[in-house]
Amino acid sequence: MTADNDPAELPSRRAFLRKSLGLIPAVTLAGGGIAGTVLARAPSTAAPAPDAYRPSYFNAEEWAFLHAAVALLIPNDERGPGAVEAGVPEFIDRQMGTTYGSGGLWYMQGPFHPEVPHELGYQLKLSPREIYREGIRECDAWCRKQFGKPFATLDATRQQHVLEQLDNNQAAFEAVPAATFFAMLWTNTREGFFSDPIHGGNKGMVGWKLINFPGARADFMDWVERDERYPLPPVSIRGERA
C-alpha cells in the first residue's frame, strides 16, 4: 500500500474504525441479498468468516457504500447472483492497488481543463483512487444532508433514486462530478462482474454463466458455423470450471 493521504493508513483512523465496527462492518459477508439489507441484518458481534476479503484501500464507510451501490447496479435477482455475490467490491479494492488505480495508465500532466467539451475525454487531475474517495465522501454527505444518513443505510428505493441522480449528474458534487464518479463505478462494476476470476471478481464465474460466455476456452473450431448454444461451461485462466 503506497497511498498518499490514505486515511486508512493513519493509526488514529484505524482506531476510529475499530470502534465503529459495531456500526458498520468492515468486512461484508457474501451471500446476503441487497447490501442495504446486509448491513441492516449484520449483527454487530459477528466475526468475519476466515476467508472473507479485507479491503486494502477502502475504509469501512466506503466499503459499505460499494456493497450497497454495486448491489443495485447488478442485483442478485431471479436471473442469478449479482455484483456483490460476484465479488465486485473485492475486485474494485484490488484494482485500487494497481497502476490503474493510481492513475498511472493515464497522461496526468497539467494544465487541466475540465471545462472543455466531454468529447475530448477525461480531463480531471484525479486518479481512480481519488475519484472513489471523493465521490463516496460527497455522495454520503449529500445523502446525509437530504435523508439524515449515509447511502449504505438508506432503503433500496431511495438508493436507486440516488444512483439515478448520480448517473444523470443531478447531484451537485464539489470535488468530482457525480456523473464521472458514477461512470467509473459502473465501468468497474461490469469489469468485476465479467473479468477473469484471477482479478478477484466474477466468483464462480457467475457473470460468464449468466450470458453463456465460455471464458478462457479460446478454441471454437468445431462451433464456428453452428447456429446453436455453445454447450460447454466456462473455464477460468486458473483452470477452474463453472
Next chain:
Amino acid sequence: MATVMKKVDAVIVGFGWTGAIMAKELTEAGLNVVALERGPMRDTYPDGAYPQTIDELTYNSRKKLFMDISKETVTLRHSSSDIAVPYRQFGAFLPGTGVGGAGLHWSGVHFRVDPIELRLRSHYEERYGKKFIPEGMTIQDFGVSYEELEPYFDFAEKVFGTSGTAWSVKGEIVGRGKGGNPFAADRSNPFPLEAQKNTVSAQLFQKAAEAVGYHPYNLPSANTSGPYTNPYGAQMGPCNFCGYCSGYACYMYSKASPNVNILPALRQEPKFELRVQSHVLRVNLGTDRKLATGVTYLDAQGREVEQPADIVIIGAFQFNNVRLLLLSGIGKPYDPATGEGVIGRNFAYQNESNIKVFFDKNGHTTNPFIGAGGNGVAVDDFNADNFDHGPEGFVGGSPFWVNQAGTKPISAAVTPPGTPKWGSAWKAATADYYTHHISMNAHGAHQSYRVNYLDLDPVYKDAYGQPLLRMTFDWQPNDIKLSQFMTGKMRRIAEAMNPKAISAHAHEPGKHFDATSYQTTHLNGGAIMGTDPATSAVNRYMQSWDVPNVFVPGASAFPQGLGYNPTGLIAALTYFSARAIREQYLKHPGPLVQA
C-alpha cells in the same frame, strides 16, 4: 554528451510492420541495419501465451500492449480556435508500442485498395467534374497506381499468409459464387490460403445481403485458414477462432504480425540489430540540412545515444512519423491559414457507422465470442466509386461487413434500444441478447480537409520534455452525409435478417468527433505522398522531398483515408519503397523523383 555509435547503412525508427519490412528488404540488399524500438521486446511468448493472454481486463480494458500514454500522447481539439487538451485516457484510437507495434495486436483485416482511391481527386474530377469536390476538401492522388503496386500486394499477402477468395486472377474470373468480390481489382495470384470458415453472424449477413441485391464476399484475413509457411520460412498454425485478436498477441501463431512473420528471419541475419527501449528524439541533419546524418535516441537508462546512418527510415505509427518530422525540422510545417506547408497536412481518419441487430432468444444463436479478427463477410456495392455519387452529393465510399472478431463480455454492449443502463432490466437484457445479436459496420472512407491537421502542441510535453503532437480534427458535412447514407444502405441488410430490434449509430449534424469511444486506429496523413513537393511531404517512394536520405513509410503517407483497412496498402507501399531503395537509390543516392 551523447554516446556516438558506429555508423550503419540504415537506421529504422520503430519496429512495426513498416520497420520490419524495411529491415528485411535492406538487409537482403546487404545493408547493415539497426532498428530502434521505443517499447519493450514482445513476442508470442510471453506476451501472447495461453492462458494468461485470454484476459479481457488486462489486455482490452487496461490496454497492456498499447502505447504508454502516461509518457506520451497527443492533444486534441475540434477546431483551430479551441484550446487543445491531452488525450489522457485511451478512447477513439489505440496505437501500439513495443516490438511488432500495432502489428502485434491488430485484428488482421488485410485488404488491398480500390484502384480509384489511389487517384481519388483525378477520378472524381473526371467522373463528376471539379465542382463536385467541396471547398476545403484537400483530397489528392497518391502518385502511384494499382498496377504498379500489384506485385507488392501479392508479395505482402504471401508474407502475411492471407486467407481469402479471389474474384479474378490474370483476367480470369475464378471467384463467382464462391465468395469472391466482383468489385475487387484483378490479381496476379489467388490468396495464399483459402478463405476461413464463416461465423453464424457472417453467414446471416451474407444471406441478407444477397436478399437485398448486394454482392457479399469473404473478407481477406491475415488469420490463417490452415497451416502455412511464408517466403521467409516463418511458420503459422491454423486459426481456431479463439476471439482474442484485436488488442492481443495471437497465441496460436495464426495472425500475421512482424513478430511471427518477419522477425524469425531477421534473427538469423547478422547484419540486423534490434534495440528495444530506444526512444528516438530526433533525426539529425547535416549543416546544410539537406541530408540526415542519423538519429539521436534515449536508451533504456535514459542516456542520449547518437546513431549515425546513411539512410533513415521513419517507420513509427502514423502520428509519431509526423511528430518526428516536425521535431527534426524536416519539411515545411503545414499552416491551415494559408494552406501552405506539408508536414501535418491532410490528416484523416475513418468514418465508421455501426448497426446491431437483436434476435429473440429462440432465434439465431450467434455466439459472438467465436471470432477471428480478419474474418467475416462484406459487401462493396457502396465502396469506393462502385455506385453513382452524383445524386448523393458526397465524396467517398464504404464497405459494410460483419467482422466478428470476438466480442468479450466487459466491452460488449449488447442491449437493445430502450434498455435501462443498469439494474435488473439491464442484467436480463444482457443475458438474453449476448449470444443473440450481430454487430455490423460501415467502415467509411474519411476524406482530408484544410481544417483537419497536425502540428506541435505549444503547451503539453512528453515524459522526455518534447512537445506533444496536436490534432485539430472534427467531422465535416461530407462525412456526416456519407455516414447517414451508408447507414441507410446497410440497414436494409439488418432488416432483411428479420430481427426483433435494431440499433444504429451514425454521425449526425452538430455532433463532434468523440474521442472517448473506440472507433478505429486507422489514422492517416500528415506526411503525405504525392507528385508535387508543394502539396506532399514525400514522393511516390515515400522519400522526403526535402531530405532525400529520409524515407517515411506508413499511413502517414496516405493523402486521405480508404474505404478499406490500411495495413495492406501500408505493407505494399513499404515493399514498393524498399524496392526503389534497393534498385535505384543505392546505385545513385539522391532524389528518386526530381521535384
